[in-house]
Amino acid sequence: MPAAVIKDPLAAEFTLPDGKRWTGRLAGLPNPRLAADLAVGLVQCAHPHGPISAIMTARHYTVTLRQTVRRLTAAGFTGEAADLRRSHLVRFWMEMSHQHELQSRMILRGFDAVTGRLDEQVRLLLEGRPFKTRKRTTPFQPYSDAEWAQLIEYCESQVTDARRRQRKALDWAESGSDPQGVVPRYSETSVSTADLAYLLVQHGPLDRGRLAAHLGWATATVDHTRTGRQLTEIRAQLFPTRDVAFAHQLLFGCYSGIVPDGIADLDLTGIDWAGDGSVLLEYVKGRTGPEGVHLPKKAVRLLERWLEYSALMRSFAGDELRNELWLALRLPGQHDRTPFGRMVPRLGYPAEWARRHGLKADTGADLSLHRSRIRTTYLSLLSRRGWTGRTMIDPNHTAAVEGDHYLSAATSAQQEAIETIITEAQSDVLRKAQPPFVVTDEQMAEVVAALPEAIDGLKLDGGAITELVGGERDVFTATCVDQLASPFAPVGTPCPARPWVCLMCPLALFMPRHAANLLRLKAFFARQFAQMPTAHFIRVFGPYAHRLDSEILPRFSQTILAEAARHVADDDSELPLRPEETTWPTV
Known part of the structure; x- marks a missing residue:
């Protein structure tokens, strides 16, 4: 089953097309009977019966269910889903966004498909058009040549510098030994750089607490000596940080043109090596499902370098993380059983990353960094080299969306070239006829x-x-x-x-x-x-x-x-x- 309702405590468990599981918790809502009914409809929205095929989509639908229960309860509704009337839903939908309205409609349709208990007037209302319309968005514009070159150059420098610093730390580790039993001397370097590097290579990316436990020190002792500061520096040299992992992801997108969600969810099982310099990559695109691509040579080389760079951290990963491609150190203050995990950029992280590293647009403002815009620029560059691609760049697009996102997203010179190509093609068709x-x-x-x-x-x-x-x-x-x-x-x-x-x-x-x-x-x-x-x-x-x-x-x-x-x-x-x-x- 792609999804199931867990009754105690109330939750919806999803098994997604990529094999991952996710559980949406629904307990503690103010109207448990309505929540239980809507949970039945929620699991009907799972793939292949509905649109939920990724963790993020499942999370959004679960949030919509919680808001539906809370808003209806706040408006005075205390019954079950079968007691809902047009007046309840119309008022609720007028207060909500277009996305929440569509998702709540899908949940109610799923409930009715299983039970058939909705009121007839509510059923007719669900078949009608939504009250809210989708907010019209502006297609991403490709980066200019200068912005694109700046982004690639900076990411390449980050990748090269990270590998250089890791090799330096590995050289230190070869000359070090286990510093266990060393007596700390306050305000001095109590443990040598080589010994710290050796310890991290042998035991993984230890934090201050684990290092203190291994040395037999108090955690405060590590904090009050330069050992604590050196630990942070050497750990960032030996193991991928979030910034370095993100630079690899950006550069991989620049080289391959794969959609951002496909890059973020890559794992080792999707990499099929066909010889030393050829890779067939399988990934999951959130809206269309599994896809595959034969990687360009630059992307293959970057992938090889990342696997080599992250091999040390991967050797300490458990079964749940071993096949993840993008492993990185966790942020300071995150307490977890392991000090590293999968690198998933949070909302706003790309813009923060660009601002922190001083990337600038042609106007002099901070570069507006968006991973989908990288894909748009990649496709735009291919078209300028004479690449025509498939009839549709993305088979999930309509012709209107394809035109808005890939034909209109061009400079004036590119737009003129596109119109010339279209005119010549039409003339050629008429001539041949x-x-x-x-x-x-x-x-x-x-x-x-x-x-x-x-x-x-x-x-x-x-x-x-x-x-x-x-x-x-x-x-x-x-x-x-x-x-x-x-x-x-x-x-x-x-x-x-x-x-x-x-x-x-x-x-x-x-x-x-x-x-x-x-x-x-x-x-x-x-x-x-x-x-x-x-x-x-x-x-x-x-x-x-x-x-x-x-x-x-x-x-x-x-x-x-x-x-x-x-x-x-x-x-x-x-x-x-x-x-x-x-x-x-x-x-």
């Missing part, structure tokens, strides 16, 4: 008369038409209306297109005298098909071969084609090919 001009001897007079109107935008006088019909403008595949007006080159420059591209060109005019060359192209396509993978052939030659076979050659009579076929030798010498375009000899 135009039927070819195929002329037989019987149709010559009729076609010549209609030619100036048929070829839009070109001024053809009588002399030009005579040259077309007489063969003076012939190229290999067809007669070209104007080689200096090619859609494949700037106006005024000769057309650079390959022979088969003429088959899709709106300036090409196919006549009976071109039949032999058209058949030579058909034979060339057949030879290419024999030596290329089918998918590759379709991408490169597919549209041209289809037009030749279905729209051009069938327009000529069998007599013309038979006579032309007598002059086709079926080898590459018949075509103007480049060396890389040649085919294997026909056996």
